[in-house]
Amino acid sequence: MAYNLKETTQKPERLTGGHRMCAGCGAPVVVRTILRALKEEDHAVIGSATGCLEVSTFLYPFTAWKDSFIHSAFENAGATVAGVEAAYTSLKKQGKLDDTYKFIAFGGDGGTYDIGIQSLSGAMERGHDMVYVCYDNGAYMNTGIQRSSATPKYADTTTSPAGTAVPGKQQYRKDLTRVMIAHGIPYVAQSAPFKNFKDLYEKAEKAIYTPGPAFLNVLAPCPRGWRYESERLMELCEIAVDTCFWPLYEVINGEYKLTYKPKNKRPISDWLEAQGRFKHVAKNPEVVAEIQQVIDERWETLLRLCGEEA
Amino acid sequence: MSKKFEHDIVPAYTPWQDTTPGGVITEAGNANEFKTGDWRAMKPIWNSDKCKQCLLCFPVCPDASIIVKDKKMTGIDYDHCKGCGVCVKTCPFNAFDFVPEGE
Amino acid sequence: MAIRDKLSGNEAVAIAMRQINPDVVAAFPITPSTEVPQYFSAFVANGQVDTEFVPVESEHSAMSACIGAGTAGARTMTATSANGLALMWEMLYIAASCKLPMVLSVVNRALSGPINIHNDHSDSMGARDSGWIQIYGENNQEAYDNCIMAVRISEVEDVQLPVMNCYDGFITSHAVENIELLEDEKVKDFVGKFEPKNYLLNKDEAIAVGPLAITTHYFEHKRQQAESMRNAKKAILEVSADFAKLTGREYGLFEEYKMEDAERAIVVIGSTAGTAKFVVDGLRAKGEKVGLIKIRVFRPFPSEELAKALAGVKAVAVLDKCDGFNAKGAPLFTETVSALYYGEAKPLAVNYIYGLGGRDVKTNDIDKVYADLTEIVNANKVDDPYRYLGVVEA
Amino acid sequence: MGNMLEIRWHGRGGQGAKTASLLLAEAAFDTGKFIQGFPEYGPERMGAPITAYNRISDERCPIHSNIYEPDYVVVVDETLIDVVDVTAGLKETGGIIINTSKTPEEVKSKLKGYKGGVYTIDAREISMATLGRYFPNTPMLAAVVKVAKIMDEDTLIQSMEKSFHHKFANKPHVIAPNMEALKKSLSEVKGA
Numbered sequence: 001m002a003y004n005l006k007e008t009t010q011k012p013e014r015l016t017g018g019h020r021m022c023a024g025c026g027a028p029v030v031v032r033t034i035l036r037a038l039k040e041e042d043h044a045v046i047g048s049a050t051g052c053l054e055v056s057t058f059l060y061p062f063t064a065w066k067d068s069f070i071h072s073a074f075e076n077a078g079a080t081v082a083g084v085e086a087a088y089t090s091l092k093k094q095g096k097l098d099d100t101y102k103f104i105a106f107g108g109d110g111g112t113y114d115i116g117i118q119s120l121s122g123a124m125e126r127g128h129d130m131v132y133v134c135y136d137n138g139a140y141m142n143t144g145i146q147r148s149s150a151t152p153k154y155a156d157t158t159t160s161p162a163g164t165a166v167p168g169k170q171q172y173r174k175d176l177t178r179v180m181i182a183h184g185i186p187y188v189a190q191s192a193p194f195k196n197f198k199d200l201y202e203k204a205e206k207a208i209y210t211p212g213p214a215f216l217n218v219l220a221p222c223p224r225g226w227r228y229e230s231e232r233l234m235e236l237c238e239i240a241v242d243t244c245f246w247p248l249y250e251v252i253n254g255e256y257k258l259t260y261k262p263k264n265k266r267p268i269s270d271w272l273e274a275q276g277r278f279k280h281v282a283k284n285p286e287v288v289a290e291i292q293q294v295i296d297e298r299w300e301t302l303l304r305l306c307g308e309e310a
Numbered sequence: 311m312s313k314k315f316e317h318d319i320v321p322a323y324t325p326w327q328d329t330t331p332g333g334v335i336t337e338a339g340n341a342n343e344f345k346t347g348d349w350r351a352m353k354p355i356w357n358s359d360k361c362k363q364c365l366l367c368f369p370v371c372p373d374a375s376i377i378v379k380d381k382k383m384t385g386i387d388y389d390h391c392k393g394c395g396v397c398v399k400t401c402p403f404n405a406f407d408f409v410p411e412g413e
Numbered sequence: 414m415a416i417r418d419k420l421s422g423n424e425a426v427a428i429a430m431r432q433i434n435p436d437v438v439a440a441f442p443i444t445p446s447t448e449v450p451q452y453f454s455a456f457v458a459n460g461q462v463d464t465e466f467v468p469v470e471s472e473h474s475a476m477s478a479c480i481g482a483g484t485a486g487a488r489t490m491t492a493t494s495a496n497g498l499a500l501m502w503e504m505l506y507i508a509a510s511c512k513l514p515m516v517l518s519v520v521n522r523a524l525s526g527p528i529n530i531h532n533d534h535s536d537s538m539g540a541r542d543s544g545w546i547q548i549y550g551e552n553n554q555e556a557y558d559n560c561i562m563a564v565r566i567s568e569v570e571d572v573q574l575p576v577m578n579c580y581d582g583f584i585t586s587h588a589v590e591n592i593e594l595l596e597d598e599k600v601k602d603f604v605g606k607f608e609p610k611n612y613l614l615n616k617d618e619a620i621a622v623g624p625l626a627i628t629t630h631y632f633e634h635k636r637q638q639a640e641s642m643r644n645a646k647k648a649i650l651e652v653s654a655d656f657a658k659l660t661g662r663e664y665g666l667f668e669e670y671k672m673e674d675a676e677r678a679i680v681v682i683g684s685t686a687g688t689a690k691f692v693v694d695g696l697r698a699k700g701e702k703v704g705l706i707k708i709r710v711f712r713p714f715p716s717e718e719l720a721k722a723l724a725g726v727k728a729v730a731v732l733d734k735c736d737g738f739n740a741k742g743a744p745l746f747t748e749t750v751s752a753l754y755y756g757e758a759k760p761l762a763v764n765y766i767y768g769l770g771g772r773d774v775k776t777n778d779i780d781k782v783y784a785d786l787t788e789i790v791n792a793n794k795v796d797d798p799y800r801y802l803g804v805v806e807a
Numbered sequence: 808m809g810n811m812l813e814i815r816w817h818g819r820g821g822q823g824a825k826t827a828s829l830l831l832a833e834a835a836f837d838t839g840k841f842i843q844g845f846p847e848y849g850p851e852r853m854g855a856p857i858t859a860y861n862r863i864s865d866e867r868c869p870i871h872s873n874i875y876e877p878d879y880v881v882v883v884d885e886t887l888i889d890v891v892d893v894t895a896g897l898k899e900t901g902g903i904i905i906n907t908s909k910t911p912e913e914v915k916s917k918l919k920g921y922k923g924g925v926y927t928i929d930a931r932e933i934s935m936a937t938l939g940r941y942f943p944n945t946p947m948l949a950a951v952v953k954v955a956k957i958m959d960e961d962t963l964i965q966s967m968e969k970s971f972h973h974k975f976a977n978k979p980h981v982i983a984p985n986m987e988a989l990k991k992s993l994s995e996v997k998g999a
Contacts (some may be wrong), residue, residue, distance in 0.1 A: 320630065
C-alpha cells in the first residue's frame with residue numbers, strides 16, 4: 001500500500017512519551033517512525049546499545065517501549081538481538097511459539113560505527129532475521145559529545161576540540177552504509193527524517209519485512225552536539241539531504257537505488273553554517289572548498305553506483 | 311519476593327525484597343506515567359482554526375505529544391511535551407504559537 | 414542401566430548438552446574448550462537436537478547472544494576458556510544481574526600473558542565475583558554430572574543465576590577416561606522444561622530487561638542479587654540430592670576424603686584432587702593421619718561448612734591453581750582463612766600456588782605438601798603462609 | 808593401584824601417536840578395564856615430537872599427572888630416538904617398542920644402556936603391504952598389546968573388528984586390510 005501519513009497515525013504508538021531524551025532530539029523521531037512501519041498485529045523485540053536512547057527510554061522503573069525491550073551493553077546490540085532472534089527461531093521450530101515477532105536493534109553511531117561494529121558485522125554476516133538501525137548523530141552524545149568515526153571532518157567535539165593549532169576533527173567520516181553494503185545482506189538503506197517521512201517509513205517497512213538481515217543508517221540530529229536551536233530539527237535534515245552530505249538511497253540485494261535527488265544541490269556551506277560545531281571553519285573558504293570537493297566526489301560515486309546521471 | 315506496584319513503578323528507595331527481580335519491568339510503556347511536561351520553558355499553542363490537518367506535526371514530535379484521533383490533530387499532550395518547538399517550526403501553516411511557559 | 418563409555422571431558426560435556434537439548438547455544442572457539450561447540454555443532458548438523466546454534470564472532474558476542482536468548486525465554490548454554498572468558502567479562506556481570514539462568518562450561522586454562530594454552534584456574538577465579546555460581550569438577554564424570562545439575566540449579570526459582578561448570582583444560586577436557594552416562598530420557602526428565610517467569614517472547618506480556626538504575630535503585634538490585642547467591646547453596650544441595658537418587662553419585666558443596674580423624678589436610682580444586690587422593694591413600698597406609706577436601710562449589714563459598722570440616726585438623730594447606738597478586742595469598746586460601754576466622758577452631762594454614770600454565774602436578778609435589786604440614790605442626794607456627802609449589806627457584 | 812600399567816608414546820605430530828593411545832584406551836576399555844588416554848598438548852604442529860600417555864588398571868585411577876616412570880614406551884617414529892630421551896624413567900621390568908625395520912639388537916646401542924626389553928616392529932612395511940599406505944597406528948597398537956600382555960590376541964582381534972566396523976562404517980572396504988595389518992603385526996613383533 002502506498003505511503004499515507006494520515007493512515008500511519010492510526011497505528012499504535014510503540015514508543016511512549018515520558019522518556020528522557022532531550023527536547024527536540026532526533027533519535028525518538030527516527031524510532032517512532034520506524035516502529036510505525038511494523039504491522040499492528042506483529043510483536044517486536046527491540047534492543048538497544050547503551051547510549052542516549054537506551055538510558056533515556058529505560059531508566060528504572062520506567063520503560064517507554066510498548067514492545068519487549070532488551071539492553072545489555074554498549075558494543076553488542078547486534079549480538080544481543082541476534083540471540084533473541086535465535087531463541088525465537090528455536091522456539092518457533094519446536095512449536096513452542098506461534099506468534100510473529102520482528103527484531104529491531106538500535107544503536108547510536110558510537111555503538112554502531114565504532115565499538116559495536118564487530119558485533120553488528122557478525123550478526124549481519126550470520127543472516128539473522130533482524131533489522132539494525134543506526135541513529136547517527138555524529139558523535140558520542142550520551143557521554144558529552146566526543147568524536148566518533150561518524151563525526152564529520154572539522155566538527156568541534158570534546159575530544160576533537162577546535163583549537164588554535166588543530167581545527168576540530170581531522171578525519172572524514174567513515175562510510176558505514178557502504179561497509180554494511182559490502183556484507184551482501186538483502187537490504188541496506190540510508191535515510192533521515194525528511195519531508196513527510198515517506199522515505200524513512202518505507203525503508204523501515206522494507207527492512208523489517210525483508211527476510212534476513214537489514215541495516216538502516218538514519219541521520220538523527222542532536223541539537224546539543226551540533227549546536228543549533230532545537231526547533232530546527234527538520235530543517236537540519238533537509239539541509240543534510242539537499243547538500244548531499246547525507247544522500248538518501250537504498251541497496252536491495254546489491255542493487256543501488258537513489259531514493260531522492262535534490263533538484264538544486266545546495267552548497268555545503270549551508271550545512272556548515274547551520275551548526276555551531278563548524279563555526280570555526282564555516283567561513284573559511286579553503287576549508288569549505290575542500291569539504292565541498294569531497295562531498296561532490298562521494299555524491300558522484302553514489303550517482304554512478306545508482307546508475308544516475310550526474 | 312517482589313511486590314507488584316501500580317504500573318510496575320517501583321518507588322525510589324524501595325526495599326530490596328520488593329524490587330523487581332533482575333530489574334525487569336513487566337508493564338511495557340509505563341514511562342507514560344512519567345510526566346516530562348515540566349521540562350518545558352516554551353509552550354506550543356495549537357490554533358485549530360489555522361490547522362489544515364496535514365499532520366506533519368505528528369511524526370516530527372520526539373515525545374509523541376501530538377494527539378491525533380481518527381486521522382485528525384486534536385491537541386497537544388502537555389503532560390509529555392517538552393517544548394522543543396519542532397512542531398511549531400515544521401508546521402507549513404503557522405498553526406502553532408510558541409510562547410514562554412506560564413504565560 | 415547406566416551407560417559405560419570412555420570419553421574425554423569435552424566429549425562428555427557435549428553429550429550432556431545434547432541430552433539437555435538447550436534451545437540456543439552461542440559459542441566461539443578457544444583452546445581447550447573448542448571441542449565442545451565442535452561436537453555440539455555436529456549434533457545440530459545431524460538433527461539430534463532442537464538447538465539453534467549461533468557461531469558468533471567473539472566470546473563477547475557469545476555471552477551477549479546468550480543473554481539475548483535467555484531473556485527471550487530460551488534455555489541457553491555455551492562454553493569457553495581463558496581469554497575467551499576474559500572477553501566475556503563485562504557480559505558475565507550483566508547476565509548475573511539480569512538473574513538469568515544459563516550454563517557456561519569453563520574449560521579452565523591460564524590467562525595470558527604470556528600466552529599459554531594449558532590448565533590453571535586463573536580464568537574462572539578472576540570471574541569469581543561476577544555473580545555466577547561456580548562448580549568445579551575433578552574429572553570427566555564430574556564435568557558431565559555437574560553440567561546436567563547446573564541446568565537445574567540455575568533455574569531454581571529463588572536462585573535464577575547463571576552457572577559456570579568448570580573443569581580442567583586438557584587434563585580433564587582432552588583425556589579419555591571411563592565414564593557412566595545417563596540415558597537420554599533420564600537427563601530430559603531430570604532437567605525438565607525451562608519455564609521462565611518473565612521473558613521477552615511472552616506474547617501476553619511485553620517486558621523490558623536491562624535498565625539504567627541510578628542511585629535510587631541500583632543498590633537494592635545488587636542486594637537482591639546477593640540474596641539469590643545465598644539461596645543457591647540450598648538449591649545446589651537439593652539438586653545434588655535428587656541427582657544422587659538417580660545415579661547413586663553423591664555430591665555436596667565439597668568432598669571430604671579421609672577427613673574423619675585427619676590432623677593434616679589439603680584443600681584443593683579440580684583434577685589435582687585425584688592425584689592428592691592417591692597420595693593420601695599412600696600416607697594413610699603408612700598410618701599418617703592425612704585427609705583432603707576437594708572444593709566443588711566455590712560460589713557460593715561454603716564457609717561455615719568448610720570451617721566445620723577443618724575444625725579438627727592441626728594444619729591445613731590450601732592449594733591454588735592461580736595467583737591472587739595481592740602479595741598475601743590466592744583466592745581459595747583467602748576464602749578458606751576467612752571461613753576459619755568465624756569457625757570454632759583455627760588450624761595453622763598455609764597457601765601454595767601451584768600448577769600455573771599447566772605445570773604438571775606430580776604425586777611427589779603433594780607428598781611435599783604433607784611433609785611441610787608435618788613441619789608446621791611440629792613447629793606450631795607458619796613462617797611464610799604464601800608459598801609456591803613446583804616453581805623453579807634460584 | 809596394584810596392577811596399573813603405564814605407557815608412554817613418542818611420535819611426531821600428524822603421525823597418529825595420540826590416536827594410537829586413544830585406540831589402545833578403547834581396546835582396553837572393551838575388556839572392562841579402567842583407562843586413561845591423554846596427549847601432552849602443546850603448540851606443536853605437524854612433524855614436531857609429541858608425547859601421549861595411557862594408564863590401564865582394574866580400578867579407576869585418580870592420578871592426573873603425566874607419566875614419568877612408564878612400564879612401556881612406544882616409539883612410533885624411530886628417528887625420535889636420536890632427539891628424545893625415549894627411555895627416560897622407563898622401568899627395566901618393562902620394555903620399549905620401536906617402529907623400525909631393524910632388529911632389537913641393532914637398535915639397542917642407541918638406548919643409553921637400557922636393560923629392559925627391546926622390541927621392534929616394521930610398521931611401515933606391514934602398513935604398506937596391507938593398507939597400501941603408511942598408517943603406523945594399527946601395527947603399533949597390536950605390538951604394544953602383545954608385548955605388554957594387555958589382553959590376549961583373540962580379545963584384541965574381536966575388539967578391533969568391532970571398532971573398525973564402527974569407525975569405517977562409511978568405507979567398509981578398509982576393514983579387512985586393517986584387520987590383516989593387525990594380525991600380521993601380532994605375529995611380526997621381534998624381541999623379548
